[in-house]
Each structure stands twice: as structure tokens, then as C-alpha cells.
Amino acid sequence: MTSVCPNCGKETGGSRFCPHCGVQVRQAVPPPVVPPAQTTPYAAVPAQPKKHTGLWIAVALLALVIVAAAIVVPLLLLRGGEVEVKIASPSQSQKIKSANMDVSVDVTNQGDVGWVSIYVDGVIQDAVKKPPFEASIPTGEPGMHGLKATAYDRNGKMLAEDKTSYWSVPEENGGEDETELGTEQYKKAVAAQVNEASVLDARIKNAANQINNQLSKKYISASLVTDVQALYNRTVSLLNTVQGLKPPADMADIQSQFLQICQYLKTRADALVKGAEAFNAGGDYMAEFDKGANAKSAFEKAWPVFLNACRARGINV
Numbered sequence: 001m002t003s004v005c006p007n008c009g010k011e012t013g014g015s016r017f018c019p020h021c022g023v024q025v026r027q028a029v030p031p032p033v034v035p036p037a038q039t040t041p042y043a044a045v046p047a048q049p050k051k052h053t054g055l056w057i058a059v060a061l062l063a064l065v066i067v068a069a070a071i072v073v074p075l076l077l078l079r080g081g082e083v084e085v086k087i088a089s090p091s092q093s094q095k096i097k098s099a100n101m102d103v104s105v106d107v108t109n110q111g112d113v114g115w116v117s118i119y120v121d122g123v124i125q126d127a128v129k130k131p132p133f134e135a136s137i138p139t140g141e142p143g144m145h146g147l148k149a150t151a152y153d154r155n156g157k158m159l160a161e162d163k164t165s166y167w168s169v170p171e172e173n174g175g176e177d178e179t180e181l182g183t184e185q186y187k188k189a190v191a192a193q194v195n196e197a198s199v200l201d202a203r204i205k206n207a208a209n210q211i212n213n214q215l216s217k218k219y220i221s222a223s224l225v226t227d228v229q230a231l232y233n234r235t236v237s238l239l240n241t242v243q244g245l246k247p248p249a250d251m252a253d254i255q256s257q258f259l260q261i262c263q264y265l266k267t268r269a270d271a272l273v274k275g276a277e278a279f280n281a282g283g284d285y286m287a288e289f290d291k292g293a294n295a296k297s298a299f300e301k302a303w304p305v306f307l308n309a310c311r312a313r314g315i316n317v
Contacts, residue, residue, distance in 0.1 A: 122148075127226045141241075220276045
């Protein structure tokens with residue numbers, strides 16, 4: 001590096017002493033070399049994945065829908081949907097000439113049904129608890145009658161019903177001798193009612209046994225109460241029908257005995273109804289049941305005697 005003498009002002013040629021005047025020359029200290037500034041890079045920050053909040057919500061909702069469907073669909077399949085009731089027979093305005101008629105009821109989704117009650121003119125005649133929902137009930141007095149079938153669940157809630165009407169028509173005599181025909185017609189008519197009495201006797205016994213079995217449960221079920229109410233109404237219908245038979249003179253004794261038999265049945269069924277209601281209400285149900293027990297004893301004494309009398313007179317029972 002070339003320097004200048006501070007004394008003489010001449011160039012020294014880089015010597016420490018000026019060759020011209022001998023004065024010591026200070027060496028110029030070069031400025032320190034500063035390395036270029038290093039750029040410190042920032043640490044790389046990994047990219048954050050985008051949050052798909054809406055997607056996860058959609059997936060969660062879909063999962064809930066699938067779980068709900070897995071629960072609801074089997075329940076719907078088990079329940080089978082809405083219950084529908086249709087009276088299959090008798091048909092609308094059909095004419096019934098017999099003392100009893102067969103009623104058939106079609107019911108959809110039967111799994112929800114506890115029983116089907118059958119009514120004539122608003123009075124229950126029977127309660128059928130299992131398919132096929134069919135019953136044989138009294139036709140009633142001559143004339144038009146309303147027929148209704150109502151399905152209930154096991155708790156007694158009405159599910160569905162259907163209504164129709166029919167005509168009860170007395171059988172024609174065919175122009176034969178009136179006195180002889182009267183006797184034969186009575187025999188045929190009373191035989192049908194005797195068979196109805198036999199059916200009611202068996203059903204009353206069965207209902208009484210069911211009530212006895214439920215006394216330990218502290219409550220008699222609604223369906224059983226409905227059954228005994230239907231039995232009572234059928235005994236009333238039987239009694240009314242027999243009272244209207246108007247027998248010929250040679251069958252008056254049979255008529256009198258049968259009317260008493262029908263009264264025993266009515267009393268027995270009435271005792272079951274009132275006894276069951278009293279039991280559920282916490283009342284004196286035994287007093288009511290005792291009335292039925294007395295009528296039952298009287299019926300059992302009179303019934304075989306009456307049947308023998310009928311057979312001896314040519315009545316097919």
C-alpha cells in the first residue's frame with residue numbers, strides 16, 4: 001500500500017521511515033474486513049392441514065341416521081304398521097234366517113291386537129282374542145241390526161273398527177199344516193238355542209276359572225272384564241230370543257224349563273261382571289260371586305234333566 005510522509009509530504013514507498021527526510025511514517029491500518037451479513041433463514045413451519053369441521057359433522061350425522069334406522073326399522077317391521085279391520089261376513093244388508101250367525105273379521109297387522117270385540121246394536125256379543133277372529137252370535141229379533149267389530153290392543157286401547165248391517169229374517173213356514181209345523185219349527189228353533197246355552201255354560205266356567213287365577217294378582221285384566229261383559233250380553237240375548245219363541249201347547253213345559261235355564265246363565269254371567277268390577281274397585285266382590293255360585297248350583301241340577309226332557313220330545317240336542 002502507498003503512503004505519504006507526514007513531514008515532507010512525499011511518498012514513502014511503503015517504508016516505515018521516509019527515505020527523503022527520515023521521519024518515521026505510521027502505517028495506515030486498513031479497515032477491518034467485515035464479512036457480509038449472513039441472512040439467517042427462519043425455521044420452516046410445517047403446513048397445517050385444513051380443518052374439515054363441516055365434513056366431520058356430516059359424517060357424525062350420517063352415523064346417527066344409520067343407528068336410528070337400525071333401531072326403528074326392526075320395530076316397524078315387528079309392529080307391522082297400522083291395524084285395519086274389515087267385517088268379512090255377513091255382508092252388507094245380508095238376510096240371516098237362522099237364530100245364530102257366524103261373524104268373520106279380517107284384521108291386518110295382528111301382532112298389535114289384543115282382542116276383537118263384536119257388537120250388535122252397540123251391545124257387545126263376543127270378544128275374540130286370537131285369529132281367526134270369528135264368532136257365532138245370536139242373530140237377534142227380526143229386523144235390521146247394526147254390526148260392529150272393534151280391535152283393541154292388550155291395554156284396551158281401540159285400534160280400528162268396521163261397521164255393517166244385516167237383516168234378521170224369520171224362516172217361512174212353506175205352507176205346511178200350521179199345527180204340525182208349529183211344533184216342528186219350535187223344535188228346530190229351541191234346539192239351536194239349547195246349543196247356544198251349552199256354549200255359554202262352558203264359556204262362563206272358563207271365565208270363572210280365569211278370574212280365580214287373577215285374584216292373586218290384585219287386579220283382573222281389562223280383556224277378561226270385556227270377555228265376561230260379552231258373555232253377559234249373550235245370555236241376555238239368549239233369554240230374549242227364547243222368550244220370543246212362542247211354543248205350541250205341547251211344548252209349553254219345555255219352554256218353561258228353558259226359560260229358567262236361561263235365567264240361571266244370565267245370573268251367573270252377571271255375577272262375574274259385577275264381581276270382577278268390585279274386585280278391581282276394592283269392593284265386596286265375594287258377595288257378587290256368591291250369587292253366581294248359587295245360580296251355578298241350580299243350573300247344574302236343572303240342566304241334565306232339561307236335556308233329557310228335550311231328547312224325549314224329539315228335540316235334537
